[in-house]
Amino acid sequence: MTKNLNTATLNTSRRNFVVGASAIGAGLAIGFEFPFISAANAAMGTGTTSMAPLATPEIGVWVVVKPNDDIVVRIVRSEMGQGTITGLAQMVAEELQCDWKKVSYEYPSPAESLKRKQAWGSYSTGGSRGIRTSEQYVRKGGAAARMMLVEAAASQWGVPASECIAKDSVITHTPSGRKTTFGKVSVAASQLEVPKEIPLKDPKEWTLIGKSVNRIDGVSDKVTGRQIYAIDLKLPGMLVATIQECPVFGGKVKSFDASKASSMKGVKKVVQVGDSAVAVVADTFWQAKTGMDAVSIVWDDGANANVSSASIKKMLEEGLTANDAFVGNANGDAKEAIAKSSKTIEATYFYPFLNHATLEPQTATAKWTADSCEAWVPTQDGEASLAAVIAASGLPAEKCNVYKVNLGGGFGRRGAFQDYTTQAVNIAKQMPGTPIKLIWTRAEDMTQGRYHPVMMCKLTAGLDDQKNITGLNMRLSGQSILASVRPAVLAANKGKDPLVFQGLDPSGEHGITYSFQNLNIDHAMRNTHVPPGFWRGVNVNQNAVFLETFMDEMAEAAGVDAVEFRRKHMQQYPRAIAVLNAVADGIGWTKPAKPGVFRGVAQMRSFGSYVAAACELSVTKDNEVKIHRIVAATDPGYVVNPAQVARQVSGSFVYGLSALFEEEITLEKGAVVQKNFDTFNSIRLSQMPKVETIIIQGGGKEWGGVGEPTIAVAAPAVLNAIYRATGKRLRTVPLKNSGIKLV
Numbered sequence: 001m002t003k004n005l006n007t008a009t010l011n012t013s014r015r016n017f018v019v020g021a022s023a024i025g026a027g028l029a030i031g032f033e034f035p036f037i038s039a040a041n042a043a044m045g046t047g048t049t050s051m052a053p054l055a056t057p058e059i060g061v062w063v064v065v066k067p068n069d070d071i072v073v074r075i076v077r078s079e080m081g082q083g084t085i086t087g088l089a090q091m092v093a094e095e096l097q098c099d100w101k102k103v104s105y106e107y108p109s110p111a112e113s114l115k116r117k118q119a120w121g122s123y124s125t126g127g128s129r130g131i132r133t134s135e136q137y138v139r140k141g142g143a144a145a146r147m148m149l150v151e152a153a154a155s156q157w158g159v160p161a162s163e164c165i166a167k168d169s170v171i172t173h174t175p176s177g178r179k180t181t182f183g184k185v186s187v188a189a190s191q192l193e194v195p196k197e198i199p200l201k202d203p204k205e206w207t208l209i210g211k212s213v214n215r216i217d218g219v220s221d222k223v224t225g226r227q228i229y230a231i232d233l234k235l236p237g238m239l240v241a242t243i244q245e246c247p248v249f250g251g252k253v254k255s256f257d258a259s260k261a262s263s264m265k266g267v268k269k270v271v272q273v274g275d276s277a278v279a280v281v282a283d284t285f286w287q288a289k290t291g292m293d294a295v296s297i298v299w300d301d302g303a304n305a306n307v308s309s310a311s312i313k314k315m316l317e318e319g320l321t322a323n324d325a326f327v328g329n330a331n332g333d334a335k336e337a338i339a340k341s342s343k344t345i346e347a348t349y350f351y352p353f354l355n356h357a358t359l360e361p362q363t364a365t366a367k368w369t370a371d372s373c374e375a376w377v378p379t380q381d382g383e384a385s386l387a388a389v390i391a392a393s394g395l396p397a398e399k400c401n402v403y404k405v406n407l408g409g410g411f412g413r414r415g416a417f418q419d420y421t422t423q424a425v426n427i428a429k430q431m432p433g434t435p436i437k438l439i440w441t442r443a444e445d446m447t448q449g450r451y452h453p454v455m456m457c458k459l460t461a462g463l464d465d466q467k468n469i470t471g472l473n474m475r476l477s478g479q480s481i482l483a484s485v486r487p488a489v490l491a492a493n494k495g496k497d498p499l500v501f502q503g504l505d506p507s508g509e510h511g512i513t514y515s516f517q518n519l520n521i522d523h524a525m526r527n528t529h530v531p532p533g534f535w536r537g538v539n540v541n542q543n544a545v546f547l548e549t550f551m552d553e554m555a556e557a558a559g560v561d562a563v564e565f566r567r568k569h570m571q572q573y574p575r576a577i578a579v580l581n582a583v584a585d586g587i588g589w590t591k592p593a594k595p596g597v598f599r600g601v602a603q604m605r606s607f608g609s610y611v612a613a614a615c616e617l618s619v620t621k622d623n624e625v626k627i628h629r630i631v632a633a634t635d636p637g638y639v640v641n642p643a644q645v646a647r648q649v650s651g652s653f654v655y656g657l658s659a660l661f662e663e664e665i666t667l668e669k670g671a672v673v674q675k676n677f678d679t680f681n682s683i684r685l686s687q688m689p690k691v692e693t694i695i696i697q698g699g700g701k702e703w704g705g706v707g708e709p710t711i712a713v714a715a716p717a718v719l720n721a722i723y724r725a726t727g728k729r730l731r732t733v734p735l736k737n738s739g740i741k742l743v
Contacts, residue, residue: 055106057190059148061119062092062141064106065186069169071096071103075138076113076120077130078380079217080410081651082707083644084130086215088138090640091131094208095142095201097166098182105216110386111401123382126415126534128607128705131640135703140198145189147198152189153180203638203699212643230363230378230405231439238365238435239268241427242288243279245448248301248670249529252276255298261291270295271430279427285439292441304529304670312528312667313350316456319477319524320348326525328501332518337471341462345557347550349459349731351478351542353665354452354535357680360408361445362420366428367435368393373400373425378407380415388418392425411655412534416485417450443675450533451665453479457546467558469569471518474546476500480525481532481539497525502606503540503712504547509608509702510540513576514551514569530667536655537711540606545733548602548716552723562720563589563601575698576603579612579633582694586631587614597628600721602713609636609704610696613653613713615689619725624743625735627657627689627718635696636704646693648706653691656714658682661735661742687742 055064055072064072073092079085085105093103113120121137122129146166153171154161157178164173169182203209221227246252256278258270266287273279278297282288319325338344365376366389373393379385385402393400402421407414424438440448455478462470480497482489490497500523502510535541555565563584570577580603584590593599596618603612616629632649639645662681666673674680715733722740723729730738 132703338462356413358409452535544712607705
């Protein structure tokens with residue numbers, strides 16, 4: 001069922017939009033009668049969730065215009081702090097020509113989407129796709145609604161629609177000067193057919209897209225603590241559960257003794273969940289947690305009980321020279337060219353497992369009966385959540401629904417992976433008719449993640465007598481996410497994981513932005529028992545560290561300035577050169593730095609965007625790094641909300657620098673060692689340098705992403721600067737393992 005849903009929702013063509021919109025064009029909104037709606041809405045505070053009956057009257061599926069001219073834009077992508085909701089609403093409003101001050105939003109539920117033939121397109125909010133892959137049909141949703149409102153007004157006046165214009169939610173008949181508002185004609189407009197031809201504005205005509213408007217997703221509630229997240233949800237008669245999975249991935253429950261926990265205050269039930277977990281259900285979380293601690297569980301750790309970080313590293317090292325490798329990008333004969341070189345350079349890098357570590361641990365609420373199953377989920381992909389509910393509940397799709405609840409962080413953890421949703425349903429099935437809110441402990445969240453894959457990389461380059469690079473060989477050795485998550489993709493690619501080569505591909509949205517006469521990039525797949533996941537930025541994070549620090553090593557060996565060396569190999573990628581030049585100019589690359597201050601630079605293309613970063617830092621006591629400045633340039637083609645892009649870029653450096661200096665998941669006896677933020681640390685506000693963001697709008701047919709690309713250049717820019725400050729090449733992440741501190 002998951003496959004069917006995901007496949008269908010990927011098709012977001014214009015035809016799909018028109019078909020879906022037409023399906024409801026003849027009537028007003030369909031409201032579901034959901035149990036608990038009133039109480040749940042009261043608990044949710046801001047009320048912008050699918051738990052409410054959809055607002056009316058709707059002008060197509062995307063736009064609701066109320067009689068008082070309030071505009072409700074319907075959006076299925078998830079808001080988790082990145083600003084997608086506001087950006088998408090801006091695009092609808094741009095084409096709608098409405099008063100932005102009156103715009104709010106709501107989430108349609110996945111079941112509502114299925115009922116309407118998936119008219120809203122994909123719910124999946126990941127891969128920096130929120131805006132870039134939905135801009136066409138979202139804009140058409142706004143444009144179609146405007147055309148219908150204008151047509152309704154023109155019909156009432158008995159004039160041609162071509163003589164009417166819309167602006168700021170007011171429709172004007174230009175020859176006569178007559179005016180009406182969107183609200184006054186909204187019901188009539190909702191009765192019209194959705195137009196078949198929907199022209200969009202030329203970007204030169206945009207007045208709202210490209211403007212730094214305020215966000216519409218309740219920022220004031222977030223900063224004042226009023227925002228209700230999934231962990232705060234309360235429903236009538238609800239009980240709270242917590243859970244413990246076998247600490248060793250692949251292990252099982254052998255037996256458990258619940259006698260002590262069952263007699264504790266507030267504990268209602270102790271249940272086994274699947275074959276690998278035990279949960280305790282109680283009146284409150286604390287009672288459930290205390291009860292969980294009292295359950296005596298005997299685990300069958302299985303075949304992975306002796307796996308450790310050391311054994312995994314040994315396996316990866318073996319892959320660096322193994323013969324079994326999938327080629328991702330090659331031209332010429334790199335190995336022969338290197339063998340004939342006057343000089344060779346070689347380096348091996350390591351990038352560890354990383355946890356998403358969302359501030360809100362995994363949480364979901366479910367209520368199951370023999371006739372229905374509902375779930376309240378903080379999800380990056382409502383349809384993936386619905387698929388999980390359908391599969392776990394044993395009920396047909398028409399008897400299931402999912403209501404999207406505010407996310408306390410996502411970063412890729414809450415999209416493709418719905419283990420917590422499945423668990424909530426499985427627990428609820430053992431207490432029919434009772435809403436069960438499952439809350440993971442922090443330790444459970446840290447030890448049962450879907451981790452950024454572990455990877456090693458060996459790079460070898462050759463130089464001729466004129467110090468030109470004759471060839472570059474890059475061997476990746478490590479984990480494949482798709483082998484675990486989407487094995488069908490590997491099967492279609494004869495075993496190769498194309499995602500491993502992000503940032504190194506020959507072309508496309510993750511295409512390499514260098515040209516070498518002889519190049520070979522391949523991957524020795526070495527999978528572990530640790531479940532991998534799509535950690536924000538995914539594989540471009542480690543590939544940028546490998547390639548961009550080695551670019552500096554090659555530049556040094558060639559005796560060429562690092563920026564100039566890059567430009568020499570980037571001539572086929574003018575937009576990549578533009579962002580590199582922007583940060584070089586911004587940091588003052590050609591001018592002397594202050595005494596004791598050193599600079600580094602890196603660039604990359606990922607998720608369709610061109611990004612670069614330059615930094616200035618100093619190192620004291622041989623190990624204390626102070627980053628003074630970061631200049632970051634990004635070219636995603638088009639920018640909807642510049643202020644939000646700047647915030648995303650700054651946030652990317654928080655993420656990228658935390659991974660570089662502090663974060664690592666390690667294994668002992670098959671289990672994750674880290675259980676909280678004291679051992680999986682993030683950088684602090686005082687350590688965070690100012691980020692000076694440069695936005696370049698290169699245009700083009702394809703839009704690039706913003707949420708993830710810049711993370712990749714944070715680490716290599718800093719690593720290159722540290723080398724200039726200390727003379728030491730640091731090739732193992734995180735830097736805390738080398739005694740390096742960010743101060």
